[in-house]
Amino acid sequence: MEHKLELEDFRHGKYSYEPKPGELRLVQDNNMWGYADDEGNVVIPGQFHIAYEFNSRDYAVVMKDGYYGIINKKGETIVPFEYHNMLYCGLYDDNYIIVHKYLKRGVINLKNEIVIPIKYDHIFQYGPNIFRVKVGKKYGLVNDKDETVVPIIYDSIDRMGYNSGIYRLKLDNKYGLFNINGKDTGLIYDYIVRLSDNLIRLQLDDKWGFLNQNFEEVIPAIYERAWDFEDNFALVKEDGEWYFLFYMSEEEKQERKKEMKEHSWLYKLTNKIFNSFNNYAKIPVKEQISNRSLLCEHMSHFVRTKKGDLYVHDYITARNESALVPIEIDEVTHFDDNGYAEVRKDGKYGLINADGEFVIPCIYDELRRLKNIQYAVVRINEKWGAVDLQNNTLIEFVYDDAFDDKDHYVVVVQDGKMGCIGILDKAGVNIPCKYDMMGHFNEKGYTAASQDGKWGVIDVHDNIVEPFIYERAYNPGYKDTIGLELNDKCSFI
Secondary structure: OOOEOOHHHOOOOOOOOOOOOOOOEEEEEOOEEEEEOOOOEEEEEEEEOEEOOOOOOOEEEEEEOOEEEEEEOOOOEEEEEEEOEEEEOOOOOOOEEEEEEOOEEEEEEOOOOEEEEEEEOEEEEEEOOEEEEEEOOEEEEEEOOOOEEEEEEEOEEEEOOOOOOEEEEEEOOEEEEEEOOOOEOOOOEOEEEEEEOOEEEEEEOOEEEEEEOOOOEEEEEEEOEEOOOEOOEEEEEEOOEEEEEEEOOHHHHHHHHHHHOOOHHHHHHHHHHHHOOOOEEEEEHHHHHHHOOHHHHHHOOOEEEEOOEEEEEEEEOOOOOEEEEEOOOOEEOOOOOOOEEEEEEOOEEEEEEOOOOEEEEEEEOEEEOOOOOOEEEEEEOOEEEEEEOOOOEEEEEEEOEEEEOHHHEEEEEEOOEEEEEEOHHHOOOEEEEEEOEEOOOOOOOEEEEEEOOEEEEEEOOOOEEEEEEEOEEEEEEEOOEEEEEEOOEEEEO
């Protein structure tokens, strides 16, 4: 008998997209996830607690009976159901899958062969055959043979662009650069910001300058302030005055000359301009703004005045609205949905709104980006707390670590133990720091926690939902599902 669902019964998962014609789509079938075609014909019956769309290679990650595996479009098992979580490395290689098993992570391929042993506390693909790994609180890089590329000794490792092959290393508040060919700068910089226009902005001895991707100094670190290059232009401050820097590498010069050569007059002018400076030129900002010259017209999207002050004007909020950023800022993140952005000045962090006004001053050693617009989790003098958007203290600065959770909760760490504090409208929540480990609270207000080597489940008021008798717990905080394991048997709540 044909098994068919009406289109209105289709339900998409959290990260779903509208399937293209001819693709299988996720459906709820008998309260379980399955797959159907465009007409509603069930191709793979509902049998999965969790399921994701098929990737470009026609494989899908699914969970059944408490374990994750991979199926094809015929519903056949490609990777057996033996993992506690899975994540595709689809950005670089659809053949690799990050897997979780008993709180450790590694990498397998679609033949279920171990590529990187399941032994790391965290792992994420950072480039073709390159993975960032974490052991304890330290980071390193390994390749797809589990060979060390960068030792696991750093406080943080970040990639400078998706495909640059350049990585930022941090250890003991000093920064350095490493590329995939093994070249490095050493940990000599006060700060390294990002790669923009093929140049890397950095701070050395409280001054700003720029390196190219070969780690060669192209603009010396002599400026009090600096912004990233965009279309060959950047803003810098020297001796209290702001300037435009125009930079062009020798390769770019020759390419530009080649493009202009067919226009004889333009070529002569261009050649004269290019030969008048050694890679970069400095132009006063005030002069360009007053004269409204060609350069100012070019940079009008970048700089403007408001109430006599100078602002950077090249940021767009998630609502597609323009945003002002005070020019004295050293670094700014992208604006969130609510028009706020994290900023850095003189090594300290704060928060601004889309009008360029400080809502949290730049006085904190670290600021973790808000999920809720009304507060931020911040660190000062090696202790963590939380403040609202008037910089009023919501959680005292007494904790060794803290991170924002869903629904206005903050998970805190003190003396190696974890607890949870409610904030704003959840102010009545106060779980002491007594658990060895806790997950995020799910939609029901439950999380898995461990004590004395055993796992259980608690709610936001520290009531025991499941006793502390289980050997393992996994996937805490994913929607409303928590998996618990006892005597090699798995159950869900």
